[in-house]
Amino acid sequence: MIEFNHVVKSYKVAEQDLIVLKNINLQITKGEFVAIMGPSGSGKSTMMNIIGCLDKPTSGQYLLNGKDISDYEDHELAKVRNRSVGFVFQQFQLLPRLNALQNVELPMIYAGIGKKQRMQRAEDALQKVDLADRLTHLPNEMSGGQKQRVAIARAIVNEPDIILADEPTGALDSKTGEQIMEMFTMLNKEGTSVILVTHEAEVASYAERTIFVRDGELTTAEEVVDQGTYKKLIQPETNSETPTDGEEEA
Amino acid sequence: MSILENIKMAFSSLLAHKMRSILTMLGIIIGVGSVITVVAIGQGGEAVLKSQFTGDSNTIELFYQPSDEEIEQDSGILFEDAFTSEDIHLIEDLPEVEKVVTTSSESADISYRRDNADSMVMGINQSYIDVQGMDIDRGRNLMASDFLGEGRVAVVSENVQEELFDDKEKDILGKIVYVGGQPVEVVGVMNSEDDLFGLSSSTFYIPINTWQSIFSKTSITEVSIKANNPDELQTAGEKATDMLNKVHETDEAYQVLNMEEIAEGIGKVTNIMTIIISSIAGVSLLVGGIGVMNIMLVSVTERTREIGVRMSLGATRGQIMFQFLIEAIALTMIGGLIGMGLGTSVALIVSSIAGWPPLISWPVIVGGILFSVFIGVVFGLLPANKASRLDPIDSLRYE
DSSP states (O other): OEEEEEEEEEEEETTEEEEEEEEEEEEEOTTOEEEEEOOTTSSHHHHHHHHTTSSOOSEEEEEETTEEOTTOOHHHHHHHHHHHEEEEOTTOOOOTTSOHHHHHHHHHHHHTOOHHHHHHHHHHHHHHTTOGGGTTOOGGGSOHHHHHHHHHHHHHTTOOSEEEEESTTTTSOHHHHHHHHHHHHHHHHTTOEEEEEESOHHHHTTSSEEEEEETTEEEOHHHHSOHHHHHHHHSTTSOOOOOOSOOSOO | OOHHHHHHHHHHHHHTTHHHHHHHHHHHHHHHHHHHHHHHHHHHHHHHHHHHHHOSSOEEEEEEOOOHHHHHHOTTOOGGGSBOHHHHHHHHTSTTEEEEEEEEEEEEEEEETTEEEEEEEEEEOHHHHHHHOOOEEEEOOOOHHHHHTTOOEEEEOHHHHHHHOSSTTSOOTTOEEEETTEEEEEEEEEOOOOOSSSOOOOEEEEEHHHHHHHHTOOOBOEEEEEESSGGGHHHHHHHHHHHHHHHTTOSSOEEEEOHHHHHHHHHHHHHHHHHHHHHHHHHHHHHHHHHHHHHHHHHHHHTHHHHHHHHHTTOOHHHHHHHHHHHHHHHHHHHHHHHHHHHHHHHHHHHHHHTOOOOOOHHHHHHHHHHHHHHHHHHHHHHHHHHHTSOHHHHHHOO
């Protein structure tokens, strides 16, 4: 479903090319639960942005559902984001003036769905994330976990092919984080592909497959995480201190 | 995404910052309000001025203005003897003419017992009453018998009372007053006129025959014509002057006082005033528009994250642009509507205080609102464009 063929991404910074992704080849099939791991500045966020159609590769091919979107226009990319991708962010990114229901309605507004159907589907989506009793609450009246669940409802309401979650537990305590991760597992079981971007091995352990990125290249687990966290990654039940290999990259 | 959806969104975000929205609208409110007020007052004033000058009796005035050469030839030309009784009869016989109103005026000394005053004494004919009417407060109007029989009666203007009597309580009605040394009975007192300039002097209206006998004059000072058909007024006037010029063997001495031209002249003056004041108000609209642009730019920066979120959820650049444009238009249009309400009320208040007809001009109201929408589009474009060009990735990270 997702295919990267020799994807390169570079930025011009002060007249110099800064290569963020170097020749990435990657395939993710439909229904997979994949974690993308890597330290700060590794290029994992850029990968996520390209997968989510927020950004385009400088060269190479990105096939989404068999279509090369590398040369899509802005409005075509917007449509792909609207229909095929559901974003979940570390900072929830709910619109503060809209209540839960209205926030979940947003993607459907841009999809041109009528008010009645929108209300119904938004309610269903919120029910799915156990927030049926919080429909009219504003984001600042909700806990972090509740906010993230609203964000998940918003991500799934247009029935996308992929849920793209960028450090979805980064702003939550570990218990709430676990609940959120279980929710992703459940959604994945229902058939939606889930792609996680994280630097936490514990979070990545929920995924069926982990892709490691370092310095813009795919690599093996050993090179990305130190031995301690790697151990934790392959044996998630052993509890050790949280990894400290960086925060969200700038 | 429907326009209605956009409008709802725009209103909710304007309501989220009520104070800011109102302050931003203020420039537009003042601009639109003052344009509507100025135009309404200007048009009301113009209508009043025109009716003061031309009256609404639908008559046309004739006047006598000999050329310089004619005055040179006959230095003894008397302007006040321009119209004779025969002239009036001739004009009355013209088929287009319904009535000929004549007035002769003379300033004279008026006395009652020991009190005396100066007053204008107007000798009027029956047609004057028929055409102009007289607004009688108390007593009676001049009657046909007064005109036929050289009646020693007068109708006086309200202020004669004050000028002649020290004692304001006394009623002049029914008193015998000496006009130019001859006794005349005051049979009627007129209502005080609504006079724009407050220049109306005290006036005695007496029958023309009486006037001629008191002042031993035959002259007729003013002649105006009422036509059978109002559309033929100009023709009737021209025919009358042509005839008078022929009878008196003058070239162009008798002319028609063209009220339309005068009215046009008044219209021009008030128009120029209106345009000048409106352009000042227009500048206020412009400044208001810049204020809207300024606030919208601030709003775009403040809502960078929101824009990023919306883009990540599938909003196209066009939709983001439209959202902010609608918001700017909503600001200016609401401002325009409030300004319209305000301007209309001020115009109504002013016209009711001044006693003018309230002339609210619909084209100006519609134009004012359309113009405020236009300003919203013009000054909303830059911020909306800025919003639509934001990079979604950077916007999502914006703090």
